[in-house]
Amino acid sequence: VARHADDTASTAPNPAHREPVLKVALDTPLRRVFDYLPPAGDARHEWSRGIRIRVPFGRRQQVGVLVDVARQSELPQDKLRRALGVIDERPVYDAALLELLHWASDYYQHPLGNVLLGALPTLARAGAADQATITQWAVTADGAAAAVAGEPRRAPRQREMLQRLASGAMDEDELRDAFADWRGAARELMRRGFIASSERSGADPAGPPPAEARAGPPLSAEQQSAVQAVCAALGEYRSFLLRGITGSGKTEVYLHAAAATLRRGRQVLVLVPEIALTPQLVERFAQRFGVAPVVFHSALTDTQRLIAWRQCLSGRARIVLGTRSAVFAPLPAAGLIVIDEEHDPSFKQQQGGFRYSARDLALVRAHRLGIPVLLGSATPSLESLHNVAAGRHVALSLPRRAGGAEPPILRIIDLRGQTLRNRLAGATIEAITRHLAADGQVLVYLNRRGYAPTLVCSACGWIAPCTQCDARMTIHRADDRLRCHHCGAERPLLHQCPQCGYAVKPVGQGTERIEEALIEMFPQAPLVRLDRDMVRNQEDLTNAYARLHSGEARLLVGTQMVTKGHDFPGVTLVVVLNADQGLFSIDYRAAERLAQSLVQVAGRAGRGQRPGEVLIQTEHPEHPMLQTLLRGGYDGFARVALEERRSANWPPFVRLAALRASAPTLPPAIDFLRAARNLGAAIRRADGLDAVSLNGPAPASMARRADRYHAQLLVESASRPDLQRFLAQWVPGVEALPEARRVRFVLDVDPLEVF
DNA sequence: AGCACGCCGACT
DNA sequence: GTCGGCGTGCTC
Numbered sequence: 209v210a211r212h213a214d215d216t217a218s219t220a221p222n223p224a225h226r227e228p229v230l231k232v233a234l235d236t237p238l239r240r241v242f243d244y245l246p247p248a249g250d251a252r253h254e255w256s257r258g259i260r261i262r263v264p265f266g267r268r269q270q271v272g273v274l275v276d277v278a279r280q281s282e283l284p285q286d287k288l289r290r291a292l293g294v295i296d297e298r299p300v301y302d303a304a305l306l307e308l309l310h311w312a313s314d315y316y317q318h319p320l321g322n323v324l325l326g327a328l329p330t331l332a333r334a335g336a337a338d339q340a341t342i343t344q345w346a347v348t349a350d351g352a353a354a355a356v357a358g359e360p361r362r363a364p365r366q367r368e369m370l371q372r373l374a375s376g377a378m379d380e381d382e383l384r385d386a387f388a389d390w391r392g393a394a395r396e397l398m399r400r401g402f403i404a405s406s407e408r409s410g411a412d413p414a415g416p417p418p419a420e421a422r423a424g425p426p427l428s429a430e431q432q433s434a435v436q437a438v439c440a441a442l443g444e445y446r447s448f449l450l451r452g453i454t455g456s457g458k459t460e461v462y463l464h465a466a467a468a469t470l471r472r473g474r475q476v477l478v479l480v481p482e483i484a485l486t487p488q489l490v491e492r493f494a495q496r497f498g499v500a501p502v503v504f505h506s507a508l509t510d511t512q513r514l515i516a517w518r519q520c521l522s523g524r525a526r527i528v529l530g531t532r533s534a535v536f537a538p539l540p541a542a543g544l545i546v547i548d549e550e551h552d553p554s555f556k557q558q559q560g561g562f563r564y565s566a567r568d569l570a571l572v573r574a575h576r577l578g579i580p581v582l583l584g585s586a587t588p589s590l591e592s593l594h595n596v597a598a599g600r601h602v603a604l605s606l607p608r609r610a611g612g613a614e615p616p617i618l619r620i621i622d623l624r625g626q627t628l629r630n631r632l633a634g635a636t637i638e639a640i641t642r643h644l645a646a647d648g649q650v651l652v653y654l655n656r657r658g659y660a661p662t663l664v665c666s667a668c669g670w671i672a673p674c675t676q677c678d679a680r681m682t683i684h685r686a687d688d689r690l691r692c693h694h695c696g697a698e699r700p701l702l703h704q705c706p707q708c709g710y711a712v713k714p715v716g717q718g719t720e721r722i723e724e725a726l727i728e729m730f731p732q733a734p735l736v737r738l739d740r741d742m743v744r745n746q747e748d749l750t751n752a753y754a755r756l757h758s759g760e761a762r763l764l765v766g767t768q769m770v771t772k773g774h775d776f777p778g779v780t781l782v783v784v785l786n787a788d789q790g791l792f793s794i795d796y797r798a799a800e801r802l803a804q805s806l807v808q809v810a811g812r813a814g815r816g817q818r819p820g821e822v823l824i825q826t827e828h829p830e831h832p833m834l835q836t837l838l839r840g841g842y843d844g845f846a847r848v849a850l851e852e853r854r855s856a857n858w859p860p861f862v863r864l865a866a867l868r869a870s871a872p873t874l875p876p877a878i879d880f881l882r883a884a885r886n887l888g889a890a891i892r893r894a895d896g897l898d899a900v901s902l903n904g905p906a907p908a909s910m911a912r913r914a915d916r917y918h919a920q921l922l923v924e925s926a927s928r929p930d931l932q933r934f935l936a937q938w939v940p941g942v943e944a945l946p947e948a949r950r951v952r953f954v955l956d957v958d959p960l961e962v963f
Numbered sequence: 964a965g966c967a968c969g970c971c972g973a974c975t
Numbered sequence: 976g977t978c979g980g981c982g983t984g985c986t987c
Contacts, residue, residue: 232987237964242987266966266986287987322964949982 230291231276232261235325235333237561239940242272243281244291258299258306262292262335271295271335273324275310300328300338300521302540304576309536312569315932316957317939318562326562327536329513336514338521342410345394346377351402360400366393373403422495424460431457434604435464441580442469442543447571449550449596452606453586454775454811459489461606462546463496465582470497470526474543474579478529479566481552484746485773489548493527504530504537507746532557532566535573545574549772550583550592551804556960563956586811586842587804590853593846594860616782616813616820618838622829630725631717636783636823637729643821644733644762648780651764652722653771653809655789657739658682659721660714663690663702667710672702676915683714685721686741695914722785723765730763738766771808782813784824791831794909795961796858799833803845806837857924859958863931865923866962867942869953874907874917880947881905881921887941888923891934900925900934909963916952922962 231241244263246252255277263272269292281288299306301324309327313320325333332338347355347370355374360366369387372378383390397403427435438448438461452458466476478493480486483505494500502516502525519525521538528537532555547555547567555567567583574581583592583601595601621633629637640650660683663672672681674692681690681697688701705712714721723737736752743749755761756776764770764779790802806824814820826834837845854861867884869877881904888902901924908918923938925931939955942948 229987234986235964236986238986240987244987263987268965268986281987283987289987 226280228255229278229281229288230255230261230274231278232263232272232291233275233321233324234263234265234270234272235321236265237319237322239319239943241275241320243278243283243288245288247291247293250294256299258301258303259297260295260300260332260335262295264289264292271325271333272321273300275320275324295335296338298338300332300538302538302542304542304573305536305538307576308569308573311572312564314936316562316564317935317955318564322562329517330510331514332517337409339409339518340515341407343380343405343407344377345373345380345383345403345405347373348402348404350400351397354400354402359402363393363396365389366397369393370397370402422498424463424496427460427464428457428606430606431461431464434461434606435468437602437604438465438544438580438582439468442472442474443578444580445575445578446580447574447595447601448580448582448604449588449592449601450582450584450604450606451586451588452584454808455777456586456606458548458584458606459492461604462548462582462584463492465544465546465580466493466527467496469543472543473541475520475523475525475539475541476527476544476546477534477537477539477542477570478527478546478548479534479555479570480529480531480548481554481772483529483531484749485769486548487746487750488774490529493529497527499526501525501527501529504528504534506531535566535569542573542577543579545570545579545581547581547583549585551585551587551589552772553801553960556958558960561954563954563959565958568958587807588846590800590846590850591860594850616810616822618810618822618824620829620834620838621823621825623825623827624829630729631722631785631825632725632729632783633825636825639781639821639823640730640763640783643781644730646780649756649759649762649764649776649778650733650781650783651766651770651776651779651809651812652726652783652785653766653805654717654719654722654785655767655805656716656718656786657720657741657767658691658693658718659685659724660718661716662714663712664715665705665708665710665712668705668708670705670707670712672712676912678910678912682718684741685724694910697914717785719765719767726763726765733762734760735763735765736761738764738769740767740769743769768805770812771805776812779812780814780820782809782820782822784809784822787824787826787834788828791826791828791833795963796853796856797960797962799849803833803837803842803849807842857926861926863925863928864957864959864962865931865935866956866959867921867923867953868908868918868956869905869920869951870913870916870918871951872916874911874919876947876950877917877919878905878907880945880951880953881919883945883947884938884942885921887945888934888938891937891941895933895937897925897930897934899927899930920962 227245230244230246232244233241255274257274259274261272261274263270309323313323351370352374355370387393434450450458450461469476480489483503490501490503502519504516520528523540528534547570550567556565557563571581592601596603621635623633626633643650662680663683672690674681674695674697676697677692677694679692679694681692683701684691689698690701691698702712719737719739723735727735736755738752743752753774756764759778784806787806790798810822813822836848867881869880871877885902892900902921903924904921905919908920911917
């Protein structure tokens with residue numbers, strides 16, 4: 209391969225003052241950094257870690273991050289190339305963030321370059337400046353002469369612009385205001401060599417000017433002591449778990465703690481599961497502080513994300529509110545981190561190679577920063593409760609609801625031996641009728657969207673399968689299609705059995721079907737359905753909420769979506785249609801999930817002076833999980849569930865990592881995992897890592913998904929350091945296995961699901 | 964991950 | 976005779 213002379217080391221002028229070697233992390237899956245010489249002509253003595261550098265890589269150019277500077281390279285001199293240029297004057301990460309990213313790369317066994325570059329917005333990854341620039345236009349010497357001569361004679365627009373610029377340089381936005389289609393004229397003038405542009409750094413457009421910050425409602429005694437506890441810790445690391453059901457006033461605690469942090473001149477980071485579901489949280493921060501918080505979520509455009517990131521980095525953003533990835537926002541003056549609904553699984557990245565937990569990383573980040581972190585939830589994760597018991601988190605709690613409303617009455621409806629009408633028991637129908645008559649709103653919760661989960665032939669028993677997954681296709685009546693919820697495949701709805709030609713019928717219930725049934729049974733009660741098919745964007749959601757809040761809608765049917773974020777003060781009855789999915793799952797975390805959903809959905813019932821009622825329909829009324837939950841509430845459930853985890857050796861009493869593989873057929877995936885297990889066994893023996901054990905490989909419970917076969921191998925250890933030491937040795941070896949070339953694989957440290 | 968090289972099958 | 980399939984190897 210021919211190489212240009214200018215990027216080799218042979219031009220180094222003076223070997224006595226050997227040039228420093230730049231260790232640069234690049235966005236590649238390769239687990240190493242790359243050595244470069246400083247850009248030609250750059251003889252600086254100080255190099256800061258965390259600045260971006262443009263480098264040649266193979267035959268391409270890449271933006272990398274400087275992670276270290278060494279006196280010399282372990283590579284032969286002739287392999288070193290020269291960096292092309294330095295992008296930043298200052299690091300694009302604050303010091304604690306840079307450390308956090310190194311830590312995360314080690315902990316999750318993910319290549320450093322991917323982690324570092326992945327923490328930047330797309331445009332920054334491509335080399336966009338860390339500050340907005342203002343482009344200024346001015347006349348050249350030729351241009352000044354041309355202006356005096358009244359040129360260009362045949363282009364009045366250009367002439368006018370040249371005259372204006374001759375009397376003083378202008379910023380681009382001034383030009384835009386002064387001339388229609390200024391760009392065309394400017395381009396021509398520049399082509400003639402009459403004007404030239406220059407860049408200087410400036411601020412991104414500011415938001416609306418700060419309004420008057422409003423005072424909040426008075427705090428309850430419990431809220432006050434929670435706020436005091438957090439405020440007393442400002443300036444040191446301490447983690448708090450704030451317990452409180454929906455409407456108990458957690459947000460008010462966040463707001464007061466945030467206010468105290470702002471008063472100290474520090475930034476506040478607030479992480480939420482989904483911003484789309486919590487527009488009112490953004491709104492409350494905006495109202496209280498008179499300025500909109502800087503938000504990060506998936507709907508931002510690349511440019512919006514870059515601007516938000518710059519505001520964080522410059523320290524102009526005082527309050528930053530975002531989903532999972534916002535844990536990587538640069539915050540040079542961070543003073544407090546809040547994690548709302550800390551139990552929510554969406555804090556764990558479940559896709560792609562870098563499977564991090566934003567909640568866990570937030571704790572690590574706060575620790576490095578020496579600042580408090582406040583976790584909030586009505587239904588904390590068992591990990592967090594365990595951490596409270598172990599003295600690692602300080603427990604704070606907000607009892608009951610603000611306003612002193614009664615807690616809802618929970619009742620189990622035994623479905624056995626009942627004649628059901630549209631999957632509703634008689635007692636359920638009676639309760640709905642009663643609450644509607646009493647002017648209450650009724651929420652029906654079913655965690656299954658679509659019309660029905662299966663399409664069955666009533667003659668031969670054929671069931672509509674997904675052609676690419678080990679799953680059935682769900683019927684969607686709204687657009688008469690069959691959809692696979694696992695791979696997204698869809699096709700038109702069938703009416704006859706493809707095997708025997710007999711009529712097919714939907715079996716089971718989805719939200720669409722329940723909606724249809726409820727409309728038929730309660731025609732006088734306007735209904736709103738809340739699920740992913742119904743709510744496509746922010747506007748749909750706002751409209752649905754508006755119909756519920758005005759009281760116009762009386763019935764609400766929804767999936768998981770209704771258990772999150774929004775509160776429905778008019779709801780007096782909650783019906784859980786089917787609690788049974790989750791009672792018998794193979795996944796060790798299913799019970800926790802179910803309990804959280806039940807408690808969260810029950811929490812939507814009864815507000816103000818009307819006591820709420822919650823009905824849980826089940827075929828298994830005696831199931832111990834339901835019984836514990838009913839008798840002991842979430843705390844009682846959590847105590848029992850943690851004991852079960854302890855005796856069954858599940859997290860948080862052991863640490864897990866899952867190696868997952870997939871291939872077009874099952875054997876290569878299994879062969880790879882078997883080879884990985886053998887390699888692991890050797891490492892375990894050689895290093896005396898007795899606490900580590902390997903389990904599997906086993907096919908996933910739904911082995912075929914999107915035409916690929918999935919399998920996994922579980923690594924387990926009672927000791928986190930041992931697991932980490934093991935993984936650090938194992939993963940590079942696993943990558944190098946010949947079997948690895950025939951599969952796709954990922955390592956999931958602290959997996960949320962094990963199937 | 965990209966990207967090139969290289970060595971075997973169906974087309975102008 | 977070439978276009979292109981993806982196996983293999985390399986990137987400071």
